[in-house]
Amino acid sequence: MKKFLSLILIFSILTMIILPGCGMKDSTQNAEQEGSNGNKGPTELTLWTFVGLHGNLYEDAVNRWNKTHPDRPIKLKVTTYPYQEMHDKLAMALQTGVGAPDIADVEIGRFPQYLEGTPQLADLTDLVESDRDKFIQSRLEIYSKEGKLYGMPTHGGAVMAFYNKEILDEAGVDPSKIVTWDDFVEAGKLVKAKTGKPMVAIGRTAFWDFSTMIGQQGSDVFNENDTVILDNDRNVRALQFLHDMIYKYQIAVIPPGGQPDTEEAYGWINEGNVASVIMPFWFMGRFVSYMPDLKGKILVAPVPVWKDGNIYPTVGLGGTGTVVPLQGKHVDLAKEFLYFAKGTPEANIEIWNVLGFDPPRWDVWEQLANDPGDNEYTQYFVNGKDIFKILLSSTEGNVFSLRSNKWVPTANSLLATQVLYEVLETNEATPEQALKKAADELRREIETGE
């Protein structure tokens, strides 16, 4: 009897362990059979993302799709994974040829990795062929390889200045008078003198300010031949300026958490500890979601420019390119849906309404400048209704994006852990020394790595 019972126990445990694995396989097979039968039922598309908020955009899009395409309904299954996990899973799936979703969001920092060798992603060039010039060109270039587009951009990522109007008023500073970086420093000195607060929070572990300042001068980490130019004069100038803001004029600090886009920094900024941040457009979502006490106090303004040598009004930073893996079962449908969700003018209006991002199609900026609608973003910012007027007038769609290639992650790592650390955090190296050291190391790595 005992033997019999223990056999039953072992058998049931084994079944419990093995069955769930079998079960899942069955359900996906069923869904595929349904889809391929055409009108029998909706086609199920799986989508991976690393920002829950992005999922909202796609869900909104699939509802609109089903209304306008009743003959080809789609059932969208969105899964949000943590940043690292999602990118690693996708990399594995593309490498092994198994397990990739139909559509996936890929962050710009990790994008080059997926373009290596033969990209296992669908060519999206035909999607944007008809109105290519309506998109911010640099946003298409960063997700392309050899002229073929592999990722649909999500936003322009245009860097703006976000001023805490309360602090500026206390110091008697008029933000509309801040046009150049020199004006910015003068304002900063006033703010420091009258309120004791720093003018700006500078990122060290993520360097939005540094990237903006080099991009405005038309400089970069790599030039168009993918040669390392990290230690050129314009970059040294930008880093020296950041260094001086912290140590010479003493109007800047590194925020808690190392850069403004961290939980520690949100709390610190929310408490009114700094007069401004220089961050990409999408940082507005962080204000709305994480810094409620600053509602009605934050002013959106164009980012200051260099008095001489300034080529671009601002830079587009961050970014998510959405890809369609080739191994999916419904590549054509996925491509069409992707364009519907992110490429059309209507879709771009939704990118603003749902996500609060500056759409990658700048032909809708004019429409939004005249009528930005009434959403939580227009309500939060002091000049919420004028945001697109400012964006349009200050840039006219001319937003520069730093080059994206497979060595960028290495360069970023060196910048965050060495260059910016030694120059901004511990002040133990001059910008020239630090940039040269990092540039030489990059050159060495590229030489041995190829």
Added chain:
Amino acid sequence: MKRKSFFASLLYSPKVAPYLFVLPFVVTFLLFFLYPVVSAFIMSFQKIQPGQVEFVGLTNYKRLLNPHFYTAIWNNTRYTFWTLLILIPIPIILAVFLNSEKLIGRNFFRAALFMPILTSVVVAGIVFRLIFADPPISPANVLLATFGLPPKRWLADVNVAMFLLVLLATWRWTGVNIVYFLSGLQNIPKELYEAAEIDGAGPISKFLYITLPLLKPVIIYVLTISIYGGYAMFTETYVFWGTNSPKDAGLTIVTYLYREAFQKGDFGFGAAIGIVLAAIVLIINTIQLKYFGLFKKGEV
């Protein structure tokens, strides 16, 4: 009837049955251990990209001769050194105390020292990261404030990095080692201690000449796994700094592997790192075991 007895005789036969019992382990071993190891070894000589696999000989190994990798090895060596120094003597002493019946609240202390093991390293790491966070209200900075010191950006300080890692490791792993030593202690017959007392041995002599020598097998075991654990350390540093620690202060061999293989997609290079790590640990463990094998009476 005949079939049943044939099958039964097959299953129960002395020749076949042992292999059947070992089969699950062997299959698991081959599938999940031997195959990946051989595969990784082959991969380390290749350049692997989606859709393209190219044989590149020793290129990956040559690329390992760079400052980042040396820093990683040095970090692991220092980390292993500290964890050995702290996580072997202290748990032994604590285990001896916990073993004595005279200790008041013995069960409470046993539970308290053991509980950290039950936490996930990731969760523990996140909590430690919050304890040592930048804002002045973080527990570590509050502690500094009581001594009149200004708040410190802990995770940005290169010199504090090793301290934080060893602190987390100590909190987390002391309990495990105590359990090992406790079980070792309980295998020492009481008569030996009584005999020693009759001969006039004090507590320290008893410890040095009875406890330690008889604990030697356990100590060697803990030493071996600690050396492996020290060189393979990843999670603790990952929860503090991810893969980007200031000036590579928290860079370990496995962190370097993770960064190169998964974040940059260079799987061939990652495989090479893994093979080198295995070689390092193998060599050190072999030396260490040989060393202890030669000595009859061993002191740590």
